Amino acid sequence: xxxxxLAAEPAVGAPLIELRxxxxxxxxxxxxxxxxxxxxxxxxxxxxxxxxxxxxSTLLNLIAGLARPSSGRITWRDAxxxxxxxxxxxxxxxxQSPTLMPWARLATNVRLPLxxxxxxxxxxxxxxxxxxxxxxxxxxxxxxxxxxxxGMQMRASIARALVTDPELLLMxxxxxxxxEFTRQRLDAELLSLWSAQxxxxxxxxxxIQEAVFLSTRVAVMxxxxxxxxxxxxxxxxxxxxxxxxxxxxxxxxxxxxxSRIADAGAGELPDAAAGGGRxxxxxxxxxxxxx
Amino acid sequence: MSGAAKRARLLRVLAPLAVAIVMLAGWQALxxxxxxxxxxxxxxxxVVHTLYADRALLFASLAVTLGVALTALAIAIVAGVxxxxxxxxxxxIEMSFFPYAILLQVTPIVSIAPxxxxxxxxxxxxxxxxxxxxxxxxxISNTTLGLRSVDRGLANLFRLxxxxxxxxxxxxxxxxxxxxxxxxxxxxxxxxxIGAVVAEFVAGTGGEGAGLAYQILLAGIQLxxxxxxxxxxxxxxxxxxxFAATAGLSRLALARWHESExxxxx
Ligand SMILES: Nc1ncnc2c1ncn2[C@@H]1O[C@H](COP(=O)(O)OP(=O)(O)O)[C@@H](O)[C@H]1O
Ligand SMILES: [Mg+2]
Numbered sequence: 376x377x378x379x380x381l382a383a384e385p386a387v388g389a390p391l392i393e394l395r396x397x398x399x400x401x402x403x404x405x406x407x408x409x410x411x412x413x414x415x416x417x418x419x420x421x422x423x424x425x426x427x428x429x430x431x432s433t434l435l436n437l438i439a440g441l442a443r444p445s446s447g448r449i450t451w452r453d454a455x456x457x458x459x460x461x462x463x464x465x466x467x468x469x470x471q472s473p474t475l476m477p478w479a480r481l482a483t484n485v486r487l488p489l490x491x492x493x494x495x496x497x498x499x500x501x502x503x504x505x506x507x508x509x510x511x512x513x514x515x516x517x518x519x520x521x522x523x524x525x526g527m528q529m530r531a532s533i534a535r536a537l538v539t540d541p542e543l544l545l546m547x548x549x550x551x552x553x554x555e556f557t558r559q560r561l562d563a564e565l566l567s568l569w570s571a572q573x574x575x576x577x578x579x580x581x582x583i584q585e586a587v588f589l590s591t592r593v594a595v596m597x598x599x600x601x602x603x604x605x606x607x608x609x610x611x612x613x614x615x616x617x618x619x620x621x622x623x624x625x626x627x628x629x630x631x632x633x634s635r636i637a638d639a640g641a642g643e644l645p646d647a648a649a650g651g652g653r654x655x656x657x658x659x660x661x662x663x664x665x666x
Numbered sequence: 667m668s669g670a671a672k673r674a675r676l677l678r679v680l681a682p683l684a685v686a687i688v689m690l691a692g693w694q695a696l697x698x699x700x701x702x703x704x705x706x707x708x709x710x711x712x713v714v715h716t717l718y719a720d721r722a723l724l725f726a727s728l729a730v731t732l733g734v735a736l737t738a739l740a741i742a743i744v745a746g747v748x749x750x751x752x753x754x755x756x757x758x759i760e761m762s763f764f765p766y767a768i769l770l771q772v773t774p775i776v777s778i779a780p781x782x783x784x785x786x787x788x789x790x791x792x793x794x795x796x797x798x799x800x801x802x803x804x805x806i807s808n809t810t811l812g813l814r815s816v817d818r819g820l821a822n823l824f825r826l827x828x829x830x831x832x833x834x835x836x837x838x839x840x841x842x843x844x845x846x847x848x849x850x851x852x853x854x855x856x857x858x859x860i861g862a863v864v865a866e867f868v869a870g871t872g873g874e875g876a877g878l879a880y881q882i883l884l885a886g887i888q889l890x891x892x893x894x895x896x897x898x899x900x901x902x903x904x905x906x907x908x909f910a911a912t913a914g915l916s917r918l919a920l921a922r923w924h925e926s927e928x929x930x931x932x
Pocket of ligand 1: 401402403405406407426427428429430431432433434601
């Protein structure tokens with residue numbers, strides 16, 4: 376397959392979020408993010424990859440509104456008119472660890488966002504049963520988190536994120552702590568959930584394979600300061616299955632992504648020779664192209 | 667449960683019991699063999715006999731001391747948790763008042779007790795106050811720490827769901843603080859008894875409301891050493907019982923989910 380085909384931009388949905396020149400400097404002076412431009416569109420599955428410490432979690436927290444950007448702005452777009460709106464959309468957040476309340480049964484854990492929002496008990500219970508069914512945990516509603524495997528706890532965490540029917544799902548290395556088999560199964564389950572409902576996903580991972588398998592688009596990030604170095608499209612049709620994992624197309628995408636990451640890495644050498652490499656990476660940054 | 671686990675559990679009871687039997691038998695044998703006078707070291711059998719003979723007096727005193735200790739513990743729990751809830755609301759409040767809680771903790775109770783006993787007319791109230799002063803600190807400090815030690819991810823989840831301060835307190839911080847609270851309660855239960863006994867020593871009240879400390883004081887003056895030992899035995903037993911009760915309470919509350927109370931052989 377030709378490289379041009381691999382890099383083709385697919386048709387995209389209406390704008391959801393615009394990040395313009397977003398930076399974040401922590402109180403201790405650490406510049407975790409600098410000058411990030413990113414457009415997220417409805418129904419996209421965007422993956423952030425990059426070395427640890429390059430600001431992936433920081434970026435996710437900024438999008439979630441858990442922290443404020445020190446510079447730049449994040450704008451939400453309304454679905455219909457593509458106009459700016461004030462209210463944040465409904466956001467689901469899945470953390471690296473399941474972060475379930477250990478004292479509460481699964482149903483209570485999954486119902487939490489609804490309880491906090493004051494949703495009536497009956498409607499909430501229906502939504503919980505539905506969410507648990509979607510992640511194949513029906514029958515475990517009355518279990519405590521410690522009675523479940525790591526993979527099941529993660530699925531419960533996803534059910535909790537989905538129970539509010541979010542427009543945007545943020546996932547911070549959700550399957551990073553799981554074994555490869557469980558991770559691949561959960562990746563596939565996540566994709567089928569996403570295909571069915573078409574919420575927008577921003578997904579952080581260390582794994583090139585996971586990024587290629589899941590995403591419509593991959594943003595490669597670099598550290599010191601954290602920034603987006605490169606954006607790649609994975610313009611392959613869904614549903615993607617195990618056959619896709621084994622295909623030459625998959626291998627080609629993985630190869631392309633790893634070489635981009637390697638290029639990006641070359642720009643991170645702290646010596647003087649790295650100056651040119653960094654400039655090249657910046658110049659080639661297709662963050663602009665997606666505007 | 668497997669046979670091995672059953673044996674292990676039995677051993678946990680039998681081993682200390684065997685140690686007790688050997689020590690008591692040795693004690694009895696030595697006292698008998700060397701004709702140690704009873705006003706120096708009474709034999710274990712003699713102590714048990716005294717405990718039975720003076721049971722009316724001793725158990726009435728035990729009830730007084732236990733009453734003071736339990737009342738103090740209850741007050742320390744209620745007041746300690748209330749103070750911890752206030753401390754957990756703001757760093758400023760905690761920073762302003764925590765040093766005084768420490769001050770109260772590090773000042774030996776024997777040096778404060780005389781003042782409290784002079785100031786407070788009712789002796790029993792004074793005794794309870796002394797015991798509260800001793801017992802309250804571990805409850806305050808542990809519960810405050812627990813209320814602060816919130817899982818970061820869960821805290822973010824609550825913020826993301828726009829939870830109110832109240833919701834975050836009741837649904838996240840209070841349940842999360844329970845293991846810390848029970849840790850403090852175990853220490854406090856022992857301290858409440860120590861506080862009650864020390865305060866009784868300082869007050870030296872006899873007559874109707876005489877506690878075990880007074881019986882020890884009196885028995886010492888009268889050289890009634892078997893009764894002194896019997897009273898000591900009761901205080902120790904009361905301490906163990908209070909500790910066991912709080913440990914049981916903790917297991918009841920946390921057994922379902924907290925690491926500290928999960929069965930080992932699961
Ligand atoms: N609360 C914080 N205070 C100070 N520095 C922080 C804080 N959180 C993260 N950092 C720093 O910001 C950088 C980016 O962190 P993070 O967003 O967690 O990276 P990633 O998720 O890509 O590993 C790192 O250098 C990290 O040490
Ligand atoms: Mg991270």
